[in-house]
Amino acid sequence: MFRDFLALAGASIAHRRMRSWLTVIGVFIGITAVVALISVGLGLERTIDQEVAKLFGVDTFILMPRGAFGRPGAARTSANQFSLDLAWLRSVDGVRTAAAVRQQTGFVEGPAGEDGRRVRGFFPVVGLSPELITEFESFLGTLEVAPGGRLLTAGDEAVAVLGHAMARQMTVEPGDTITVQGDADAEPLALTVVGILSAQAQDTPQQPAFAPGVPDSPDTIFIPYETMGLLWGRAEDVRLTLVKTDPGRDVNEVAARAEAHLRAQGTEVSAVTYTDISEAIGTVTSTVSAFLAGIAGISLLVGGVGVMNTMFTSVLERTRDIGIMKAVGASNANIMTLFIIESGLIGLVGGVVGTFLGLGVSAVTSAAIGRVFDVHVAVVASPMLIFITLLGSFTLGAFAGLWPARRAAKLPVVDALRYE
Template identity: 35%
Template sequence: MDVGESLRMSVRTIRGHKLRSVLTTLGIVIGIAAVITFVTLGVSLKAEIVGEFSESGANSIFLLPAPSGEGGGFGFGAQAVFTEHDLAQLRAAEGVRAVVPVGSIPVSAVGRDNESVATSDMTATSPAQFDGAEFAAGGPFTERRPGLVVNREAARQFPGNLSVGDEVTVTHRNGSQFDIAVVGILANDTSVSGFGGFGSGPSFYLPTEYYDQVVESPSTGESQRVYPQVTVVAENPGEIATVKDRVQRSLASSDAAQLVPQGYEISARTNEDIVERIGNVVDRLTQFVTGIAVISLLVGAIGIANIMLVSVRERTREIGIMKAVGATNRDVLQLFLVEATLLGLLGALVGTPLGVLGGYIVTQYADLPLTLAYQWFALAIGIGVLVGIVAGLYPAWSAARVDPIDALRYE
């Protein structure tokens, strides 16, 4: 019996038992759809993060305390260790265009015209933080023109939206207040900080003169502002590796090296380093979640094997007749194996577009741009076929071993 004849007989059998075939392939459909959905979410998240870091410039080096060792993280919420003395040392390093400190000002609310918006903190930084940033209105604050810079999401928090020139009242967590005018509204919804651009959210930026976290400098003995993060901007992106080495040598004799907590070290990483590390984390998370979804494929494989075994019992007499008229064990094995493969293929073909739809829904819910992993579509179909083959092997082998004489007696 040729493969074409086995295919025609298998299609006829599947069409003759429509409901049973649909229920049999349901596990494969769910499994493939879940895998495509989670892979699409992971790929979209990775593309968004990589895109945001890429937009922040290829000539930036991010400094902050991080746990010692290769497995250390990026130190979010790390202790402030970089003093004004350290910033001066870094600015003097060859190839450095700008040094941008980043600190957090604890606040409880921002108010305008008797309307208040709750927020936990504001970012204290220097005007160089906004180099290359696009503004919808106004511009960055300067030493001569101090003021508040907000992103569009923060501006939309207030009735009628904030505008350049509006004066707002900032309330510290200790209850003290000060008034400040809005001087710029960024053109996007995301943070311009290298460690803050993980999605939209209200962001407020103030000059460092409003930042009051201080420490005694181990080098000078003076009371100086101290920051948890610093961004060093290289003059030439092509020399970023060389500048990074110079920055690390400068930090060896810095206040930060003495103030860093035990078990931590000063981490100097470029956009490329951060993108690679975050990409690895997202990939591992995607693999873990996808692995859970693969369990549905195992359930689907068991379903196909179970139905095929039932089919062998139901068609025992048919198998006996086929063998009586000349069908070989190989023909019977091929027939049932083709039928199981078709069920797996059918599940994959239905599950793939459902997975794409599921990926679209979850990315819209997570406010991420949809990015499709097209290579997974072919892989999903291949997995469906493989599951059908593996699940159908034993039932097909069992059918091939049926004795034709006993089969003809079977009622």
């Protein structure tokens, strides 16, 4: 029966070829816009996910003060530093390596100048695990030291790398010694300057020397993480911790376990994995995509009104045919079904054309975005997207035809037969 009705509806659509195509155009413009926007949105989401995974590493998580990352309204803590036992963290099951960053303000004394005077003052002192440089390269920005110096390496103890402004102020060069005073009750330490960060790298805000979260102002003194312990004791001033898990381990599980343990000890930290970051970015891109698709949906609505208009005209034109069909045994439900299938078919054809055009537009747009931002943006043409679009377009057409079809079905036979 359905197939017969499909054939009857198809014959009617083919008979009014020009008008049918014009109606289909009205539908497919909307579908094209919606499909293209959704496809580009999904493609961007997938690309962002891949880029984040590439940059962040699928085996890495960050420990940061609770509330520093996450949804607005999530529990926040006023502190931006937390206490951490790095040795414990490294011993957690599933953790391969970890690097932490501590920050304090220390009283620093430079070497004696030519006139015998020393520059003194309070400056930010940042303790870095050397693993930060050796194991988490993707977290480093344009970290460069001026010629003649070097960065911190494993096994370093009483050494320091200075920000370029700090070095200039103290007229320090690699090989010189500076003195840093930590806690009041701790002995001052003499540190050998091994490198000075290049001015160019530190003064480019778009490409910072370190990862976000690592203080890197030009007047900072960078010292080994272990050395921080000699100056300030237990690490209660950690700003950031990067953790790499063992290969094959579920990073989210290890992160959750570490986070839960630390919280149980009263340390307010959040563990952030690459999925958290891509989800956070994804939320923004999906909201934007949904908003744009909503705007494109307006043109779909207009297309639907076009289908309704065509179907009303069709009912009017075929009033006598409706009478004939009823006279030879068609029920009201038969007539209604026939017209709904007809309008649904118009919607479906619009859907098929719109889907292909939409994917084409998406491919071109993705290529353009990829060229501008120098990334490969995937063109997402998931079977689910196509299926939902086609089902949606048939439903749109059928829904638009509902009212005209009802009107057709209710026509009295005799009046319909007499219609001129």
